[in-house]
Amino acid sequence: METDALSTTLAALADPTRRSILQRLSEGPATVKELGSPFQMSGPAISKHLRVLENAGLIETSQVGQTRPRTLQPAALAPVVDWTESMRRTWEVKHDALATYLADIQERGTA
Amino acid sequence: METDALSTTLAALADPTRRSILQRLSEGPATVKELGSPFQMSGPAISKHLRVLENAGLIETSQVGQTRPRTLQPAALAPVVDWTESMRRTWEVKHDALATYLADIQERGTA
Numbered sequence: 001m002e003t004d005a006l007s008t009t010l011a012a013l014a015d016p017t018r019r020s021i022l023q024r025l026s027e028g029p030a031t032v033k034e035l036g037s038p039f040q041m042s043g044p045a046i047s048k049h050l051r052v053l054e055n056a057g058l059i060e061t062s063q064v065g066q067t068r069p070r071t072l073q074p075a076a077l078a079p080v081v082d083w084t085e086s087m088r089r090t091w092e093v094k095h096d097a098l099a100t101y102l103a104d105i106q107e108r109g110t111a
Numbered sequence: 112m113e114t115d116a117l118s119t120t121l122a123a124l125a126d127p128t129r130r131s132i133l134q135r136l137s138e139g140p141a142t143v144k145e146l147g148s149p150f151q152m153s154g155p156a157i158s159k160h161l162r163v164l165e166n167a168g169l170i171e172t173s174q175v176g177q178t179r180p181r182t183l184q185p186a187a188l189a190p191v192v193d194w195t196e197s198m199r200r201t202w203e204v205k206h207d208a209l210a211t212y213l214a215d216i217q218e219r220g221t222a
Contacts, residue, residue, distance in 0.1 A: 004127055006127075007127055010122075011125035013194075014119075023198065026198055026201040027205060077198060080195055081199070087137055088185070088192070091183065091185045094137060094138060094139065
């Protein structure tokens with residue numbers, strides 16, 4: 001099993017319930033009970049999803065009085081954005097080079 | 112098991128070998144042999160990674176003479192970019208609203 005940070009983050013995001021939880025947390029901190037209420041899911045099942053998100057650094061648990069609200073850690077998304085952006089750029093450069101090459105050939109053909 | 116398209120794509124990306132394969136393909140099409148050569152990995156192991164990428168729509172297999180080169184399908188990355196962008200925007204709006212609220216409070220406090 002590979003366990004590099006980016007793979008761990010992507011695996012944590014590869015689940016619709018976990019993405020919904022992050023979407024909810026992007027509105028502000030929430031407790032396990034608040035996070036669980038939109039889903040037809042047991043407390044332990046939600047807690048398991050939260051553990052996966054916390055292991056990936058995407059959320060943090062704090063202590064406020066008797067409650068332990070979860071908070072989004074948006075910085076953990078940066079490597080995902082960086083990787084997809086880098087792929088897009090490489091692809092565009094390659095695509096532009098190909099387009100230039102084809103235009104060049106065509107120009108020589110019609111000159 | 113959830114099998115929505117975005118989750119399938121993210122799960123396919125959650126592996127460093129598969130991301131390296133996509134990086135290589137962003138330079139242009141390549142055969143299984145060419146894709147396997149940088150890795151200490153058997154043909155079947157590489158083929159399995161390619162199947163995961165193809166199931167996620169990230170690559171396609173074509174037929175050129177006797178070879179079956181794989182080609183990157185960069186459009187399959189769009190949902191990943193959209194989702195991370197949407198998260199980032201929601202977070203920023205929330206963050207801006209909080210900053211405005213705090214500035215407002217502070218201003219009233221010093222007025």
